[in-house]
Every structure is written in structure tokens, then in C-alpha cells.
Amino acid sequence: MEYLLKNGYVVDPVNKIDCERMDIAVKDGKIVESVDESKAKVIDVKNMLVMPGGVDLHSHIAGSKVNVGRLFRPEDHYKDYEVKSGVRRSGVGHSVPSVFTTGYRYAILGYTTVFEPATPPLKTLHTHDELNDIPIIDKACFPLFGNNWFVMESIRDDKLEECAAYVAWLMRTIKGYAIKVVDPGGVEAWKWGITSQDFDQEIPRFGITPRELVRGLVKVNKMLGLPHPVHLHCNQLGIPGNYKTTLKTMDAVKDLAAGDRPILHITHVQFNAYGGVDYLSLSSHADDIADYVNKNPHVTIDIGQVIFGDTTTMTADGPFEYKLFNLLRGKWANSDVEVETGAGVVPITYSRSNYVHAVMWCIGLELALLIKDPWRVFITTDHPNGGPFTEYPRVFSWLMSKKARERVLKRIPRLARVRTNLKDIDREYTFYELAISTRAATAKILGLNNKGHLGVGADADIAVYNINPKEVNPSTDYKLVRQAFSRAYLTMKDGEIIVKDGEIVAAPVGRTYWVNTRAPKDVEDVVIPEVKKRFKEYYTVEFENYCVPESYLAWSAPIQPLEPSGE
Amino acid sequence: MKVINAVLCPGCGSLCDDNEVYVEDNKIVKVKTECAISASKFLNYNKERNTKPLVRVDGQLKPTTLEDAVERVARMLVEAEYPLLYGWSLTSCEAQKKGVELAEEVGGVIDNTTTVCHGPSILGVQDFGDPTCTLGEVKARADLVIYWGCDPSSAHPRHMKRYSSLIKGKFRTPEQRKVVVVDVRKTPTARNANLFIQVKPNQDYELITALKMLLQNEEIEEQEVAGVPVEQIEELAELMRSCEFGMLFFGLGLTMSEGKDRNIDAAITLVCELNKWTKFAIMPMRGHYNVTGANQVLTWQTGYPYAVDFSRGYPRFEPGDTTAVDVLSRGYNDATLVVASDPVANLPKDAVKHLCSKPLAVIDPHMSLTAFMADVVIPSTFVGIEEEGTAYRMDGVALLMKKIVDPPEGILSDAQILDLILKRVRELKKGR
Amino acid sequence: MVKFTLLTGRSLTQGVGKEAGKFSEKYIQEVSTCQIDPEDLKILNVKPGDCVRLTTEYGSVVLRAAASTSAHRGSVYIPYGPYANILIGTKTGGTGMPNFKGIPVEVEPAPGESVPDIKELLVKIYGRVK
Secondary structure (H helix, E strand, C coil), rough: EEEEEEEEEEEEECCCHHHHHHEEEEEEEEEECCCCCCEEEEEECCCCEEEEEEECCCCCCCCCCHHHHCCCCHHEEEEEEEECEEEEEEEEEECCCCHHHHHHHHHHEEEEEEEEECHHHHHHHHHHHHHHHHCEEEEEEEEEECHHHHHHHHHHCCCCCHHHHHHHHHHHHHHCCCCEEEEHHHHHHHCCCCCCCCCCCCCCCCCCCHHHHHHHHHHHHHHHHHCCCCEEECCCCCCCCCCCHHHHHHHHHHHHHHCCCCCEEECCHHHHHHEEECCHCCCCHHHHHHHHHHHHCCEEEECCCCCCEEEEEEEHHHHHHHHHHHHHHEEEEEEECCEEEEEEEEEEECCCCCCCHHHHHHHHHHHHHCCCCHHHHHCCCCCCCEEEEHHHHHHHHHCCCCHHHHHHCCCCCCCHCCCCHHHHCCCCCHHHHHHHHHHHHHHHHHCCCCCCCCCCCCCEEEEEEEECCCCCCCCCCHHHHEEEEEHEEEEECCCCEEEEEEEECCCCCCCEECCCCCCCCHHHHHHHHHHHHHHHHHHCCCCCHHHCCCCCCCEEEEEECCCCCCC | CCEEEEECCCCCCCCCCEEEEECCEEEEEEECCHHHHHHEEEEEEECCCCCCCCEEEEEEEEECCHHHHHHHHHHHHCCCEEEEEEEEECCCCCHHHHHHHHHHHCCCCCEEEEHHHCHHHHHHHHHHHEEEECCCHHHHCCCCCEEECCCCCCCCCHHHHCCCCCCCCCCCHHHCCCEEEEECCCCCHHHCEEEEEEECCHHCCCCCCHHHHHHHHCCCCCECCCCCEEHHHHHHHHHHHHHEEEEECCCCHHCCCCCCCHHHHHHHHHHHHCCCCCCEEEEECCHHHHHHHHHHHHHHHCCCCCCCCCCCCCCEECCCCCCCCHHHCCCCCCCEECCCCHHHHHCCHHHHHHHHHEEEEEECCCCEEEEEEEEEEECCCCCCCEECCCEEEECCCCEECCCCCCCCCCCEEEEHHHHHHHHHHHHHHHHH | CCCEEEEEECCCCHHHEEEEEECCCCHHHHCCCEEEEEHHHHHCCCCCCCCCEEEEECCEEEEEEEECCCCCCCEEECCCCCCCHHCCCCCCCCCCCCCCCCCCCEEEEEECHHHHHHHHHHHHEEEEEE
16 A cells, blocks of 8 residues: 655654655555555645654553552543444453553554563563454563662672573563563562562662662663663652662663763653652752763663543562552552562542642653653653653643643642742753653664654654644643644554544554574573473462463564573 | 373463473374363363254254355344344453454444353442452462452362462462451362351352441451451451551452442442451452453453443444343343353353344354354354464563364354454445 | 252362363262262262252252361352253343352252253253253
8 A cells, every 4th residue: 555645744853854745655564755645545644743653651541450450440431431342342440441442552653563671571571462352553661670689699699690501592482672660679578578679788688789770770771682672660669759870770781882872761750850758848850860871871761740630550579559549548458579670559639629639740851841852751751651642732832831831730739839940941841852752762662663753764654743843832722732632633553543633544563573682592591491490489480371462463473582682 | 192281271360371282194193281270171071072064954953065154144143133142151362352343343342251150340440440469469468368259169179279378479478378268158269268257148248348437547347247256357457457468359249249439339348448447459360261362352442341332333232232141131132142152052042032032143163052153153263272372461561372282174263253254344344 | 858058169170180181080079079078978868979969949859968178168060061050030120140159059868869961961951851
């Protein structure tokens, strides 16, 4: 099928195109130089914004803890449901939508690639089971390594090659994409009931600190040539004063950087940018974090923006969720996963009039606005922790319009305004910067060379928004921005039209990316049998049954590592 | 003869995956297992097996073609105003997904055996949450294991040896663990416990409340609560408070007795509170090998774990209204499709009466009691023996069941049969 | 007529038996037998193997009595199955779960009566099969 999108204003930062009137030609699922206009289907997108499809690198959409969220929050679904119609299966929202609804709603936002950022390896067959059911979008999942016994033991014993071999084996066996670390060592401590883990404090019974663990995994990541840096959720998340931990963490691997490529991605930094000694004195240290990021190109971050309203927090950071449960005294779910990691789920309502929530809201935006390089700061809500992904357009409008921010600032507690910097920031994102932060940069940091841009050879994942960048001033017309980005005029995936004027017209299967990692054969030949031996002692499943066969994935899209493995 | 290792057992919710099965000439001749249920499953599955599609003619079940059977089932579902699709716990997730699609297509209500098993547990989770873990955490750390209202020696024979009190873990040996059983009768499990507490039927809620009071250092004025002397309750409270990792496994003793989901509310909040003093978790003992899968699939596809109604075109969940026993006993449904379950054996009389008074179709490898009463019976393959498929263990770990032998000629899987029915349903709907 | 509390539940034999088929002798034997404490058997003047009639507000059925080793004075235990379900009602109190355990039941000796054959029982109560 051939298409020609004519007359749109194209924003394609990878190819340095900024609101230029351009035609985009699509053939056989790819962007091509040109098509025969007489044969192709011509779609006139005059005066509209044409961007690459959105690439979301951190959104909790599939797997065990997401399903716990769905299961124990029927109240999340009652008022937000979707009737079956046409190609659309029925489903429910709101902060923990069912799988079909998740795919449809992302496509309607013009997003075409979404990655699940945390999967417990033992439960990853489940994650893939759900990912298979999410229509349209391309996806992947990041296995959790930061509380893994094999990893901690090999790093403790200074056996980095063995660690790399284990990580390589695990990554390809369960079809994962990147090394995810959540509260390094802290979840293992929580399994003994300890709720706090410091970055330089020894992990109970394992004899190493989170610092050593993170450094070890950053080295392993380099050895294995994984396309994405280590994706890290810092210790002390949510705790007043934790910005110091975040700075320490980023600095801990600075010496391991080589060249321009970032080696560490810190996720949802808003939750880790707090000053103060308790919640009453909570303050923003987004400026210190931003300052460090501005000066140090070895890190990237995503913001984890808060949206006022009802949502569900869910994370592998079990101890944090326990602490949140004690604060809120509502429902609490926890699931420690043997050998590997854990999870916690707690509903929350962020309230404008709540001092703490208001400060959190400011911090996320401050991070995005104070960090100068849009190629290193990405827009997320850590869905659904900060808020549902369906609210992304609202975040866009806040970033692009100081007026939109002021409207909210007016209604938050005065003290929250005083203890944060947001009111003094004038910067407003342009469409170009928005495209970088939500598509071009995220695709790049994930190593997805065919995504996030509209150059020849790219996958034809395209989003067209009904907003004229030459006539609309996002600074004043922020409502138009929000409306336009809430319902794509056209979403195309692999050259097939998925969304027409905000409605789903097709729901094909999306890819599941995974990295076919390998360590040197002679090392693997020693390490894997050793892992197999300890399996019986550690786990309650057979080594043989731990695997996710490639055939299990609805559309398997393996990626080779960037460099030959081993060092 | 060849031996197949690491075979998952399609028996109970323990989903043990270390069985050795010996196959010769496409027949299972031996199975190495300590579990009587597992052995029975692997060696007896072909007994009382139905291998032909059947249709009831003049009161008797007579053989027919698969095409005819599928046609009849499709017509039954399309012509019904409110069909019930029930069962689902003894088949693969792949089949369960087809069931959801079918229920949505015909605007019926889909429910699984959770509804008469751990449904109340899920209601409790929806009220208060779920502090839990995977079974390997129990193996690694638990020094206190409580079985409340369940009898693993009878229903989950290898549970203790594989996961809890009788196994060596990284941080704990069997000698370092204590087992407590709370039950209304001295079950086989209770006979081997360190502490057995015999609670009066229907008074678990009171006993849990007494435990909570003791944990809060409140004094109990009675001499006994729920038939249990206060000294014994104090002993249990002390064990709970002073352990390093406590695990509360519970069963139908709590879900089926008076109070039902309120008993689970109490148990969950008890465990939440215990986390103030030490590490504690809770887990329901799921009965069938893939009832957990039915909940998981239904939840991620519709938002709700069982009793999902599609009559308005979108998923609705109303325990007491969309749950199978209520649907049946009030006569809401006018047709039923039963897959991988035997409600005639397991549901109360009046529910079964209505079930049998309306058009009834069954997809099942066995000649179950429900098949015996049905209008149409379609034989299918055994997942985990003749069919690959995904199943979820009681702690939510997903595993792939293996295919060990070929099924009899012409017998399809539940998923394939449902797919045929779905296709035919769509054709019939188009034609209307 | 003696008042008891009715309990239904799983037994190993019921679990093993159902894998061999719901019409297998092992299964039917197990689910048509009720477990009564030996002391209570004495009070009923019933020997293990005798038939007893159980009646709840929902139904009545004749079962075989067996001596229980699980020490539950005042309770009668029947493994899950079609016989037990004749005694179980369908009120769920808005939970979807009927009362399978802990309901009042009256038990009396049933000399001269016998445990109904499963197929006959199904046809009699649920009809439709010749």
C-alpha cells in the first residue's frame, strides 16, 4: 500500500526538520523517497502537524503488578468503559486500562511504540502474554536486575564476566530489552521487613552496596553492547531529602562514561528530586538535579510528571509502596518475587490543594524546563504512577505555555509556590522540542534506529495532529494544543492507517522487541551450568521451564547488540 | 520408551513442574511423582473419556459430526438472549481468551469456577489489597507457615514439600520452620502441625479479631473465642509476632463459611497489620491448575477477574448479579456453554436445575456429569498432556504446559473448538 | 433426628477419583459418603457403612456413613460433589458464593434405604435424560 501525506508541517528533529511544509511518502510500511502520486492514496494534511509516532520509553502497561492494579481496583473501571464497536474490542480504563483499551488509547494519542519498563524475570511469560494482547503499538519489556541474587553474588565476588554472562543469558531467555534496576538492594532488604536502603549501605546478607551493584551493572551493560543504558529507579524514592541520593547515584558512574553515549538513564526523577526532612518541609531540588544533568552528558532522565486526579501507583519498589500505604491507609498490594525483585501497588489521588502533591507537580515540570538539552530529558508520567498516559497532552500544554502553568499555580497552596522554582521559569517548549522529548530522543536512547524520525527507511509510524504550527501560538492557545494532541487526526503504523480523526479503524498486531544478547561462549559454558545448579536451590520452577520461547511472542522482533560482546 | 522431564502437572494450583513422565507408543506408561492426584491425572486421563461429538436426540446422546456440533452450539449462543459461558479453570489461557472473545461477541456473561471457590478472596483483595509473594519466597525465608481453612495434604499434596514447611531454602531449613493449622476439624495436615487450633464452624472472623486484639496488646475478657481457649490464641499471636517471615495460606474454610468475603477482609488486614512487627504475607490455595489463569486473562482483557457481563457491549462486574450461581438460581440465562468444568457436580441443586432446564452445551475431554446432562457435547484435548498451553500457578507465576502425547485422531483443543464456534457465530450474526 | 453442622470440602480420594472420571466407582463412593465422628455415630445409633438421611432446608439425600478420624464432634463432612449439593442452597448474599460450609443439617438413620445411583439421581432431580 502506498500513501502520500501532502502539505503537512513536518517536525522531524533527527533530520533537523522544523515545521517545514513537506510531503511524506509511504510504501510497504516504510518511509520512502517518493511514490507515484497517481497510484498512491493521497491524504491531504494541509496546515497540520506531522510528527513521527510517539515513543514512550517508560509506561507500566503489562505484567503481574499492572494486573494486580486492574484486579484490585474495579472502581477504576466502573465509570470509564469502552463499548465494543467495529474493530474495537470492549474494555475499561482509567489509570489501569485493560489491554485492548491501552493499545487503542495510545494510538489515538499518536503513539506507536511503548515500552513496559519493569518485569520480574520469573513472571515475564505473563508480561509477554499481556503485551501480545495489546494491539497496534510496538513494545518491549525491561527485566529487573537490581535485587537479583545471581547478580549480587557475582558482583560481590568481583566476577563481572560471570555477571555479564548471566545477564546475557537471562535477557535473551525471557526476551527482554534492557537492564532495569529498581531500588537496588532495597527490595531484597524489604524481604526482611527493612523499608529503607541507602546508596552506600550494605545490602543485608549480600555484602555489597547499591553503589557497587549499579556500577557493576553499568559495566555489564557496556560489555554486552545493549542498545539502551541501564535504566535506573533510584534508592529512597519518594522520601524527603532524596535528591542527594539521586546526585550521588548519577555521579557514581561518571568515570565509567566513554564518549558521548549516555550510560545511565534515571527514571521518573520527579519522585527523587526532593529536599526537606519530612513531608511538611518537602521542597524542590529539581534545580540541583537539572544543574548536574546539564553539566554531565553521561545521564539521561525522564520526568515522571504528576497529574492531579485519581490514579494508581505501582512499582517494583515494594518498600516504598509499603510506606505509601502507611501514609494513605487505603488498599495495599505487595508481591515479593523469589530471587529477583518485588512489587507494590497503592491507589492514590493527587490533589491540587495538598501541599506535597502540589510540590511534586511543580518538580516534574521544573526538571523538563531547567534541563537544557531536550535530547536528554523525556516526558513521562511514569504511567500510571504520576497519572494516566491519556493525560500526556495536558503535560505538553504545561510545558509549552507559561500561562497554562500559571493557571494551575494560582490554585495550589501558597507555600508550595514559595518552596519551588516553577513560577519563575519562563521557558516554553516548542513543537520541535516536544517532538524531540517524546519521539526523536526516546527512540534514539532506546537504540531504535527506525523509529522516532521520518527519514527514508524509517518505519512508517506517523502521527498527524490537527493543529497549524504557523497559526497557533501554543503559549496562549494551550487548550488547542491539548485538544489536538488528545486525538490524532491520523495515526499510521507500519504504513497502515490506524486512527482516522480520533477513531480506531484498524488494530493490527505490534512487534515485541528483545535483544539477542550473548556473552563469550567460553564464559557462558561455565556460568550457565552453574546457574542451572543453583536454580534448584533458589527457585520453585525448573530451569527448563523458565524460558519464554520466541514463538510465544505474537510478532518477535529480535535486535542484535550494538557491539561485539566481551571486553 | 522415552522419558520427558520437567513436566507440569495439570492438577491443582501448585502447578508442580518437575514431574518425570514415561511415554511409549504415544501412551503414558509411568509417572515419577509423589502426588496421588498427579499420578491419577497422568495415568487415568483416558478413562471415561469422550472421543465423539454428541447431540441429544430423543433424550439420548448420539454421535454426530464436529461440524454439526459446532453449528448447534453457535446457534444456541446466537439465539439466546443472555447466554452463560461457564467453567474455564481446567484449560489453557489460550482457550480462556477465546472464551472472552466469544462472550463479548454474543453479549453473554462469562464466569469461572472462582465464583464458588476463591471469589470471596478476590472481593477481599478488592476491599483491602493483597500483601503476598511468590512461593519461592516462602521456601527461602518462612519460619512460620499457617494453613488456615485448607488441607494441603488432601488438596495440594506436594505443597509443603515443594514450597513451605518441609523444604530447605536459602535461609531456612525445615527444622527452622513451624507449621500451624487452623481448621474446624483435625485434617491430615493438622495431624502433622506444630500447633493445631480447632475453630468452631463459622467463627473464623471472631478468631481473627481476637488475634488482632492480642497483637495490639488488648486484653480478651472471654475464656475462649470461637471455641478456642485464649491461651492457644495467645500462643499463635506470639508465634506470628516473633517470626522473621510468616506466611498465611488459606482456603475454602474461610471463603465458604459464614462471613465469606468478610473473613478474607479480616485475614488480609491481619496480615497488613502484622507487617508492622515483622514480614508477613498471605496467599489463597487455588484449587485448579489454571483457575488463576482464568482470573488473570479475564482481568487484563476486561478489567475484572470473573463474573463478567457483556450484555451492554462492555464489561460489567456485579458480584451477586453476574456471578454464575446467582445468574442460574434466578433464571437469568437462557442457554449455557460449559468449558473445562463440571457444574452439575459442583454447583448447588437449584442452580443445576436451571442449568439443565435450558439449552446446554459442553466442551470437555471427560464424560463429566455435566456432559451427561447436556444437549451437545464436544470432546477436546487435555492441556498439559495432549496440548501445549499457558497456565498460572496459585502465586501468579505463568508457565507453559507441555504436550507429551498426541491426542486421539480428530480431537481438537478447547481453543480450536471455540475458534470454530466464534467464526460460525460471526457468520450467523451477519446473516441476521 | 440429630442436629449437626454440615461441612463440604475436598478429600484426597475425591481429588484422585475425579481424575479417573466422575462416574468412576472411586469418585462416586467417596462423594456419597459422609464422615461422622465415632462418638456422634454412637448417639445416632448408626454403624459405619449404614445409610443415613441428611436434610437441610434446601433438600434431603441418603448417604453412606463413615467414621471420621478428624475429630469434629457435631459436624458432618461430605466431600464436594453432586450428592452434597442436594443439601446446599443458592443464596449468596450478594457475594456469588453459596453457603457450602457451616449450614445446619439434620441427620437420622435410614435403615432399608440406599444411596441413590448417580445416574438415577441426576435424571430424577434434573430431568431431561431418558
